[in-house]
Amino acid sequence: MFTDNRFNSFSLADIKRDMIAGLTVGIVAIPLGMAFAIASGVKPEYGLYTTIFAGLLVALFGGSRFQIAGPTGAFIPILLAIVLEYGYEKLLVAGFLSGFILLLMGIFKFGKLIQFIPRSVTIGFTSGIAVIIFSGQIGNFLGLEELEKKQYFHENMMQIVENISFINWYSVCTALIGLFVIIFIPKVLPKVPILLVALILPTAVAMLLYPSEVATIGTSFGGIPQSLPSFRMPEVTWGTIAELWQPAFVIAMLGGIESLLSAVVSDGMTGTKHNSNRELVGQGIANMVTPMFGGIPATGAIARTATNIKSGAISPFSGIFQSVFVLLILLLFAPFASNIPLASMAPILMIVAYNMSEYKSFIHILKLKTGDSLVLVVTFLLTVFVNLTTAVQIGLLLAMVSFIKRMSEVLQVEKVIPDKIKDTIHGNHLDTLSSTCPKLSFYTVGGALFFGAADKFESIITRSINQRPKVLILKMKHVSILDATGAANLDSLVTDFKNMGGIIIISEANSDVMAMLKASGLLYKIGEHHIFRRSEEAVNYGLQLIEVSKCSVCSKENRTSCKAFKQNNNVSLSSSDQ
Known part of the structure; x- marks a missing residue:
């Protein structure tokens, strides 16, 4: 040996x-x-x-x-x-x-x-x-x-x-x-x-x-x-x-x-x-x-x-x-x-x-x-x-308890705004994230999505669901771990969001996270066509799913943010999200 x-x-x-x-x-x-x-x-x-x-x-x-x-x-x-x-x-x-x-x-x-x-x-x-x-x-x-x-x-x-x-x-x-x-x-x-x-x-x-x-x-x-x-x-x-x-x-x-x-x-x-x-x-x-x-x-x-x-x-x-x-x-x-x-x-x-x-x-x-x-x-x-x-x-x-506590605190879930959506909104509408695009929410998730942090992740994202967006994009490039509890919480989130008529899109997930999504059945529940390697592609696809006429922002006079996106597939993210 x-x-x-x-x-x-x-x-x-x-x-x-x-x-x-x-x-x-x-x-x-x-x-x-x-x-x-x-x-x-x-x-x-x-x-x-x-x-x-x-x-x-x-x-x-x-x-x-x-x-x-x-x-x-x-x-x-x-x-x-x-x-x-x-x-x-x-x-x-x-x-x-x-x-x-x-x-x-x-x-x-x-x-x-x-x-x-x-x-x-x-x-x-x-x-x-x-x-x-x-x-x-x-x-x-x-x-x-x-x-x-x-x-x-x-x-x-x-x-x-x-x-x-x-x-x-x-x-x-x-x-x-x-x-x-x-x-x-x-x-x-x-x-x-x-x-x-x-x-x-x-x-x-x-x-x-x-x-x-x-x-x-x-x-x-x-x-x-x-x-x-x-x-x-x-x-x-x-x-x-x-x-x-x-x-x-x-x-x-x-x-x-x-x-x-x-x-x-x-x-x-x-x-x-x-x-x-x-x-x-x-x-x-x-x-x-x-x-x-x-x-x-x-x-x-x-x-x-x-x-x-x-x-x-x-x-x-x-x-x-x-x-x-x-x-x-x-x-x-x-x-x-x-x-x-x-x-x-x-x-x-x-x-x-x-x-x-x-x-x-x-x-x-x-x-x-x-x-x-x-x-x-x-x-x-x-x-x-x-x-x-x-x-x-x-x-x-x-x-172990101390480690789990620290790891749970490391998890970061942050809402960001694509640049061109930001550029087309004027005046005081930029003061709140919800005013920029109520039909599309984009979150970057970073850290370990495991049993010690799963509740924190779900509670933050649930607040976004309560605002009833049509599309929820989760950029998971910096998610190092997805364990069974994290996958279960994500599964619950996907189920609730789909029941509300929403669509979840995953972007930039690494191979380990993808393996867990596949093993847990989440890959098929989310839909393989809703998994993207690049966040720009995920945003472009998400904007194509939005009904502009029903949007509280774009339906108003002089609000043309998503209309512009409908005509432009070259959507980029803010520099802080690169």
């Missing part, structure tokens, strides 16, 4: 560059994998398993040369909520189901559809996730060991306030050392693997100066096994599917957005082009297989992918080497990870939260004071105070 040229045209030198890039990314991925797992409410080794298996499978089956997959901060709130409500075992099921959804999305070529999710929604829940990640690390930063993870933001904040008197200043000191390393060391030594140093240095200080005074991975989780877990298929039943399909769908959508955004970033950095549908397939396979080895949901990681590119990666082999490197570190050095203080992971996640917050974009959209601003704020607040599932659903619903 998909051709793969990502591994083409590489040499031994390229393999060497991929190996260096893979090792570099692996050094970054190890602390992040453990930190994201702990923040998600599971053991740190599950984050390493995810880094190994998801990184390998996305490199093999994904749609980008440079994509690095693994656990990410974006998943933390929803994974933590699943763990707290359902437990770790059902998290594996939700991850498996999300992988299946991603796989189907890739197979059925839904890769391009994700780009239609409004930016106000993605910025809203991304900023909300950042707040949750940052606030979730305050307890570890302060060394508050008696905190119990709660599902809701306000509950966690209340716990911190209630336990603030139990601050462990050793933990604060450890966290500040890590924060100092992350902020200031890159300015002096930019090539140093800063996140790894931010773990090693505080750990060394804690072990040498105040051992047993801070909570560590060993004291909190019992250490990290020096082996891979055995294969175990998640227990997927109809009951668990019914129970977990909503969080699984949110994981899939979030993973799809994050991975494709990461692929777009890598395209911009390298000048390459990813295959979005193949990327979804790769992410789907990774998220179906990883839970079989105890891993949590994964997606493309923007920061690690960028690090991969900057480190000289050439092909997906860099992602493979990253997975192999993390596996070797797990097998050889896992016991040493037991001494890592939880406080040293807090500043890493806080910086991750700050970087992913997109606060500049948040402020920019907020200042617009439009429907997008409302969608942004609602999505953000629901993410923080309720949950990500509800936030995405309500955010998308509000975005």
